[in-house]
Amino acid sequence: MFKNYTVIFLAFFTISLSAQDYFLKKYQPFNSAIPSPEAFLGYPIGSQHTRHDQIVAYLKELARISDMASIYEYGKTHEGRKLVILTISSSQNLQNLEQIKQQHLAFVDTNSGASNYDQVPIFINLGYNVHGNEPSSSEAAMLSAYTLLASNHPEIRKYRSDAVIFIDPTINPDGRDRHTQWANSYKGNPLVSDPQDAEHSEYWPQGRTNHYWFDLNRDWLLGINPESRGKLNWYHEWYPNVVTDFHEMGTNSTYFFEPMKPIGSKDPIMPKENYTDLNDIFGAYFSKALDSIGSLYFTKEAFDGTYPGYGSSYPDLQGGLALLFEQASSRGHVQKTPYGKITFPFTIRNQYTSSMTTVKAAVENKALLRKYQQDFFKSALSNASKKRIRAYTFEDKFDKNRLKAFIDKLLLHRIKVYKTNDENKYVVPTNQPQYRMVQTVFETYKEYRDSVFYDASAWSVANFYNVKYRAVSSNVPTTGEVTSTEDLVKVSPVSRSSYAYIIDYDDYNASAVLYYLQHKGVNVAAAYKPFSIQTSTISKKFNYGTLVVPxxxxxxxxxxxxxxxxxxxxxxxxxxYSVASGFSLSGIDLGSRYVQFVQKPKAAMVIGNGVRSYEAGEVWHLLDTRVHMPITKIPMRNFSRSDLDRYNTLVLVSGNYNQLDSNQQKRIKDWIAKGNTLITIGSASRWAINTKIVNEKLTKAKKKDSLKAVSRKPYVDAPENLGKESVGGAIFKVDLDVTHPLGFGYHDTSIPVYKNNTIWLAPSKNEYATVAKYSADPHIDGFITDRNLNEFMKPSASLIVSPVGRGRAVLFADNPNFRGSWYGTNRLFLNALFFGNEIRVPR
Structure with missing residues (x-):
């Protein structure tokens, strides 16, 4: 199959036909006044990778030329690239778009009785290229835009009349351009199809992720990055009926479209009609279209929509139909496979075919889709009325900025939040159209019908923020709806003092304040014991870690x-707060030896081949965007000649550090012993133990009886049986020592952590070194096998500080910064940065 189409494509360069005929012949004739992508760019689609700015320029040109298109900018990336959507419909529809929008939104309004299902144009969102190095779909986006605007084929004219089509050509422009630069830079002439050529193997961190190395296809629920926040705000303005999510997979595969593998949740909150009836209807269209061009494909056996934060699952929770496509990737311009050569144009054509087929299926089923979306939101209310739970209350008496961040996330998803008489307590009623999102945020699960997940099996967002919440079975009196977080946090301006200032370290933003003051040259100390003192306004009790500025x-x-x-x-x-005296009402005085100077962190982090880019990006993002503190990123290739003495803290996230030889291991250990701090996360903690940098141990499996006969199992079941032993992503409870410097700012000794690895740290033999240990009953949310839970987790530690000479290593078993969303455990990591060098582990 691949070989035949490659021959066809290469023939384009030797005959007079335009290269675009390979894609567009079916939809002739075309309006000659509207330029094709080839005419605008100056090269045939698929002959090279197109930069994002060129894609935007082409769409802008289409909107300028045609009265059937308009362009909208919904945001900018971290690197300043524009995020745009091209809207295509008939000229009459575009002129009346606001009226059509209101007619469309009537089907989302649970108070509306709209029934004109077949009379309102269907809303279709064609979304492309969320993973930057899966580039074929953005090229297909340009072909789709051109076809939908320029074709005079009767079928296309009907689409313009019966649909409003929103084309988002590149969801991840920063990652795309990183990959585009690589692929075009290493493109050979003639093309090189050898899989070992540099063109087919990007250097770390590759183009999959955005600027901070986040996977944006996991960010729809979490809404951390500007790309996702802009798209979510756009989404909740329009509520499209159908949304596409185009991807690429391994070169030696074929093509995938939905239906997916069944959802792993035992009781999915998504209506069954979505992942059975609708997917089967659309799947019949896709199979017919791909059969017609000879493309092989598969369905049902892979991928799943269990996690609600994909581009192929989040729209499902908004009454739409999200559609996942996976194309075998050429990883460049042409590459050898067992089937022959797969070319970039071939991958583009499959994506283009699925794009146009999506429009066809949506238009021909618009009444069904509209009725489904209307029923979706109405059933949310009826489902809520059948449950005992009437609301969720949540509060935090000590940390309003963390609470604000959580409320911001609720509002981003249009979840209604209300104030109560207690200024620290809020309520989320279940009787609201976004009830399924309320379930997503607050509900936790222990039982599943599957044991292997494509991604996380737990996502209760309230636990991400360490928010204390409670389900209630009665209505809670409220004092008004929260519609913005703008003025949610109010603080009294600090008055001037000639003696000292005290800063509440319970607040999430206190670490940022600490670094800001240090950067300005202010000396700051921290209280290692609590105290009560008379401030200029009130007498107040202060917690462990309170900052003091004498x-x-x-x-x-x-x-x-x-x-x-x-x-x-x-x-x-x-x-x-300002104080006029250091004499406390209770506890330590401000001149106590338990009030210690805080050293300004000078941090570095190893990046590059072998290092898990996601986790490195999470550290970088946290420090850049919330603490506004620089961290030096040292490439692995430069580590042997780097000067570690410039830093007092070194961060190693999960990864493979075996490339650091015994000399480099000794170098790190000697550097720590001078009084510095090594922070390791996940597999880096295991590496530090295995290389004897620290004198700690891993929890070992119980020895199996070697004489016991091994039961035979079917070979075909091996992937499922072995896969379930991984911990793909679940939430557990740990017991935290809040008196330890790493626990500063916490009040509750029980906090949730996120685990997506099988790193099991044995509690330290030093009775003061185990900062956090999994509780006796640790499971909160997500799938874990009984063996992992009982044999490995329950005996293990989540966080250890191990002495190394005059220094120390802080070993995290779990990722405290997961996907930029774990506000509840960020503090543990930040404390390691700011207080690590002050920790003296008693021996």
Whole structure:
């Protein structure tokens, strides 16, 4: 199959036919006044990879030329690239788009009785290229836009009349351009199909992810990055009926379209009609279209929509039909496979064919899709009325900025939130159209009908934020709806003091305040024991880790110190207090030996081949966007000649560090012993133990009886049986030592953590070194086998500090920064950065 189409494509360069005929012949004739992608770009689609700015320029040109198209910018990426959507419909529809939009939204409104299902144009969102190095779909986006605008074929004219089509050509422009630069830079002439050629193997971190190395296809639920937040705001303005999610997979595969593998949840919150009836209807269209061009494909046996944060699952929870496509990738321009050569144009044509088929299927089933979306939101209310739970209340008495971040996430998904008489407590009623999103945020699960998941098996967002929430079976009195987080956190301006200032370290933003002050040259100390003291306004009790700024211990003038404090408070909204005396009402005084100077962190992190880019990006993103603290990223290839003495903290996230030889291992250990801090996460913690950098152990499996006969199992079941032993992503409870510097800022000794690995740290033999241990009954949410739970997890530690000479290693078994969303455990990591060098592990 691949070989035949390759021959056809290469023939384009030797005959007079335009290369675009390979894609577009079916939809002739075309309006000559509208330029094809080839005419605009100056090269045939598929002959090279197209930069994002060229794609945007082409779509802008289409919108300029045609009265059947308009372009909208819904945001910008971290690197400043534009995120755009091209809207295509008939000129009459576009002129009346606002009216059509209101008619469409009537089907989302549970109070509306709209029944004109077949009379309103169907809303279709063709979304492309969320993974930057899966580039074929963005090229197909340009072909689709051209076809839908320029074709005079009767079928296409009907699509323009009966649909409003929103084309999002590149969901991840930063990643796409990273890959585009690579593929075009290493493109040979003639083309090189050898899989070992550099063109087919990008250097770390590759183009899959965005600027901070986040997988944007996991970010629909979490809404951390501007690409996702912009798209979510657009989405909830339009609520499209059908959404596409185009991807690429291994070169030696074929093509995938839905239906997927069955959802792993025992009781999915998505209506069954979505993943059975609708997918089967659309699947029949896709099979017919791909059969007609001779493309092989498969369905049902892979991928799943269990996690609600994919581009192919989130729209399903908004009454739409999300459709996943996976194309075998050429990983460049042409590559050898067992079937022959697979070319870039071939991959584009499959994506283009599925794009146009999606429009066809949606238009021909628009009444069904509209009725389904209407029933979806109405059934949300009826489902809620059948459940005992009437609302969820949540609160945090100590950390309003973390609470604000959680409420922001609820509002992003259009979940209704209300205030109560208690200023620290909020309520989310279940009787609301977004009830299924309420379930997604608060509900937890222990039973599943599957044991192998494509991604996470747990996503209860409230646990990500360590929010204390409670399900209630009665209505809760409210005092008003929360519609914005703009003024949710209010702090009293700190008054000037000639003695000292105290900063509440319970607040999530306190780490950012600490670094801001250090950067400004202010000396800051931390209280290693709690105390109560009279401030200028109230007498108040302060927790472990409270920051103290003594005015007399500064190199800066009192005026400069006060200015830095007021600037920090204005920026981060953290409670601050002035005091006139260091004499406490109870607990330690401000001059106590338990009030210690906090050293400014000088942090570095190893990146590059072997390092898990997701986790490295999460650290970088956290420090860049929330703490505004720089971290030096040292490529693995440069590590042997780097000067570690410039830093007092080194971060190693999960990865393979076996490429660091015994000399480099000794170098790291000697550097720690000088008084510095090594922070390891996941498999890096295992590496530190295995290489004897630290004197700790891993939890070992119980020895099996070698004489016991091994039961024979079917070969075909091996992937499922072995796959379930991994911990793909679940939430567990740990017991935290809140008196330890790594526990500063916490009040509750029980907190949730996220585990997506099988790293099991044995508790330290030093009784003061195990900072967090899995509780006796640790399971909160997600799938884990009984063996992993009882044999490995329950005896193990989640966080250890191990002494190395005058220094220490902080070993995380679990990722405290997972996907930029774990506000509840970020503090553990930040404490390791800021207080690590002050930790003295008693021996």
């Amino acid at each position: 005015v007399s211990k500064q190199k800066l003038s009192p005026e400069k110190v006060y200015q830095a404090l007021t600037e920090a408070q204005k920026r981060y909204k953290v409670p601050m």
